[in-house]
Amino acid sequence: MFVAGFWVRNYWMFLSANFVNGLFSGIRGDIHDPLEFRSTVMPTMMNFFLFGAMGGSLIGTVWVAIANSSPVTKNTTLALFGPAWLGVLLSTGSAIMVQRLCPEPPRKEEAKGDDDDNKKAPDMTRTQRLVITIILVAGSLDAFGDYGNKFARNTILTNRYPLAREAVVNYVLMGSNIFSIYVGKVILTRTISRHDALGTGCKRATCASIGFMEATGLWCIVGNLVKVGVQLGLLTIVDFDESLTAMGWYVFIWILSQVFGICSTLASMFLYPGFLPTHRLGELNGLKNSLLSTVNCITPILLSSVYQTGSLQTGLDDADRRSAVDHASVLCLAICGTVSFLAFLGYLPLRQILPKTPKPPAAESPAVAATKGVVPEEEAVPPSAPPLSYYDTITWQEWSSLPMRRRFEVQRARARAGMERVRLHWGTWHDDCTAANDILSKAPKELGELRELYTEWVTSDEKLEEIAGLMATRRELEAKRDKTDRTAQRQKERAAMGQWIADYLDDAGYDWEVVPELYKAMIMNSFPPLDTLDEKQACLSDIAELRTFMVAFLKICAA
Known part of the structure; x- marks a missing residue:
C-alpha cells in the first residue's frame, strides 16, 4: 500500500494491496x-x-x-x-x-483415526440442527444489519455533517466502540447471571446453564428488534433534519445501535458452539465464518451502490444534491432496518426451541428442611437424607453413586455445620483391583458433572464468592486441628497414593524402575500444572486465584 500510494501512485495497485491485506487478515483460527x-x-x-x-x-x-x-x-x-x-x-x-512464541497445534495428518471416529459419530439431534440453521441464517442477516451501522457512521454521518469529518471526532467515535462492547457484555452477562439464579438443567458440558440459553436466545431476538427501531430513528433524522443540527441525536442513536448490535452478536457467538457436535466443530465453525465473511463482502457493495444513486448525480445544485444524497441515505437505512427485522423474525423460534429453565422447587418450611440435614436437589435425591455424620464413614462406592451436585451440597452443609469435609482414602490396589472397571466407567460421568459445576461457578461471581467462603471456612476448621496430626495424616495419604500407583503399574506390566524419567514425563503430561511449580502446595487466597484455577481445570477437561 505504501509503494502504491507513495511511489507508484496507482489507484488500482493500491486497491489490490488492500485486497491482499484483507485476504490474509481473514485467516481463521483452528x-x-x-x-x-x-x-x-x-x-x-x-x-x-x-x-x-x-x-x-x-x-x-x-x-x-x-x-x-x-x-x-x-x-x-x-x-x-x-x-x-x-x-x-x-x-x-x-x-x-x-x-x-505461539504453540503450534497437533498436525491433523497425525490423527490417523479421526476419519473412522467421525464416521461412527452419532448424527445431530433435531434441536441441534434447528438451532444451528437458525443461527447461520439469522446470524448472517444480523451481520448485514451490523454492517449497516458501520455504513451509517462511516459514510452517511461523515458526508452529512462536516464536523464528523474532523479527526478528533472520528477518534472519539471509534473509542465509543469499546464503550459499546463493554456495555453490551455487561448487559448480556448480567442477564445470564439473573436467569442462571433460577436453576440449572443443561446436561451438555459446554452449556453453562439453561439460564445461559434463555438469556442468549433472548438477546439474539431483542438486539435485532432494537436495531430495527434504531435504524428507523436514524432514517427519521436524515429525512427531517434539513438544518443539519441534529448530529448529537444521530450519534446518540447510533451508539444505541452499536450497544444492542453487540448484544445480539455476542449472544449468537456464545450460543452457537454449545450445539456443535465435537466431530464437526471445524466444519460448522468454518461454515459460519464463511457466511459472515460473504455478508461483510456483499453488504458494503450493495449499500454503496444504493448510496451512489444520490451522491453521483450530476447537473444538480447544492440543495438538490444534498436532497438526493439524503434520499439515498434513507433508502440505505431502510434496507438495513428491513434486514434486521428479518433477522428478528429468524431468531424468534429460538424461544420455543431452546431448553427452558425449570420452575424453582416449592419452598419448604424450616422444620422440614432441618430434618433433612441437606437441601436435596431435584435430581436423584432420596426423600430423606441421612444425618451429616453418616458421611464420616461412607464408602467410595456409595459416595460415587451420588450425583456430583449432591456431593457438593453435602460438603457445603458439613462446612456450615463446622464439620470436616468428606474424605475418601486412597486405599490399596489390592482392594481396588476387582473394581477397576467400575472406577473407569464412572469417571466420564463424574468428570462431566464436575465440569458443569465448575462452569456454573466460574461464570457467576455470586457463586464463586460462596465457594471462596466455604474454602475459607474449611481452612479455619483445618487450622483448629493439631498441626502434627494434620501433617501425619497427609503424609500417610501421600504414601498410600504412591504405593497404589506403583502397585498398579506393576500389575499392568509397566517397568517403571528402568526408565523413571519417562514415567515422570508421562505423569506431568497427564496432569498439567494448575498452579506455578514452586514446590509449594497451591493456596487459593482470593476469588481471582480461584477463578484462574477453575478455568485452568476446565481447559484441561476440554483438551
Missing part, C-alpha cells in the same frame, strides 16, 4: 475455546483489537498533524502514507512473535 470462556475472553480480545485500531488511528493523526505543520511536507503523499512504514514494522514484528 483452535476454538470452550464456551465458558467466550463470555469473558472474547469481549476482552475484541477490546484489544479496537484499542489497536484506535492506536493506529491516533498515530496516523499525529503523523499527519506533524507533516502538515511544515510547508515542505504539507498535504503530500508522505503525510498520508508515512504511517504505513510503522504498520510494516509492527506487522513484521507480530509475524515474528507468532512464529516464535
Whole structure:
C-alpha cells in the first residue's frame, strides 16, 4: 500500500494491496475455546483489537498533524502514507512473535483415526440442527444489519455533517466502540447471571446453564428488534433534519445501535458452539465464518451502490444534491432496518426451541428442611437424607453413586455445620483391583458433572464468592486441628497414593524402575500444572486465584 500510494501512485495497485491485506487478515483460527470462556475472553480480545485500531488511528493523526505543520511536507503523499512504514514494522514484528512464541497445534495428518471416529459419530439431534440453521441464517442477516451501522457512521454521518469529518471526532467515535462492547457484555452477562439464579438443567458440558440459553436466545431476538427501531430513528433524522443540527441525536442513536448490535452478536457467538457436535466443530465453525465473511463482502457493495444513486448525480445544485444524497441515505437505512427485522423474525423460534429453565422447587418450611440435614436437589435425591455424620464413614462406592451436585451440597452443609469435609482414602490396589472397571466407567460421568459445576461457578461471581467462603471456612476448621496430626495424616495419604500407583503399574506390566524419567514425563503430561511449580502446595487466597484455577481445570477437561 505504501509503494502504491507513495511511489507508484496507482489507484488500482493500491486497491489490490488492500485486497491482499484483507485476504490474509481473514485467516481463521483452528483452535476454538470452550464456551465458558467466550463470555469473558472474547469481549476482552475484541477490546484489544479496537484499542489497536484506535492506536493506529491516533498515530496516523499525529503523523499527519506533524507533516502538515511544515510547508515542505504539507498535504503530500508522505503525510498520508508515512504511517504505513510503522504498520510494516509492527506487522513484521507480530509475524515474528507468532512464529516464535505461539504453540503450534497437533498436525491433523497425525490423527490417523479421526476419519473412522467421525464416521461412527452419532448424527445431530433435531434441536441441534434447528438451532444451528437458525443461527447461520439469522446470524448472517444480523451481520448485514451490523454492517449497516458501520455504513451509517462511516459514510452517511461523515458526508452529512462536516464536523464528523474532523479527526478528533472520528477518534472519539471509534473509542465509543469499546464503550459499546463493554456495555453490551455487561448487559448480556448480567442477564445470564439473573436467569442462571433460577436453576440449572443443561446436561451438555459446554452449556453453562439453561439460564445461559434463555438469556442468549433472548438477546439474539431483542438486539435485532432494537436495531430495527434504531435504524428507523436514524432514517427519521436524515429525512427531517434539513438544518443539519441534529448530529448529537444521530450519534446518540447510533451508539444505541452499536450497544444492542453487540448484544445480539455476542449472544449468537456464545450460543452457537454449545450445539456443535465435537466431530464437526471445524466444519460448522468454518461454515459460519464463511457466511459472515460473504455478508461483510456483499453488504458494503450493495449499500454503496444504493448510496451512489444520490451522491453521483450530476447537473444538480447544492440543495438538490444534498436532497438526493439524503434520499439515498434513507433508502440505505431502510434496507438495513428491513434486514434486521428479518433477522428478528429468524431468531424468534429460538424461544420455543431452546431448553427452558425449570420452575424453582416449592419452598419448604424450616422444620422440614432441618430434618433433612441437606437441601436435596431435584435430581436423584432420596426423600430423606441421612444425618451429616453418616458421611464420616461412607464408602467410595456409595459416595460415587451420588450425583456430583449432591456431593457438593453435602460438603457445603458439613462446612456450615463446622464439620470436616468428606474424605475418601486412597486405599490399596489390592482392594481396588476387582473394581477397576467400575472406577473407569464412572469417571466420564463424574468428570462431566464436575465440569458443569465448575462452569456454573466460574461464570457467576455470586457463586464463586460462596465457594471462596466455604474454602475459607474449611481452612479455619483445618487450622483448629493439631498441626502434627494434620501433617501425619497427609503424609500417610501421600504414601498410600504412591504405593497404589506403583502397585498398579506393576500389575499392568509397566517397568517403571528402568526408565523413571519417562514415567515422570508421562505423569506431568497427564496432569498439567494448575498452579506455578514452586514446590509449594497451591493456596487459593482470593476469588481471582480461584477463578484462574477453575478455568485452568476446565481447559484441561476440554483438551
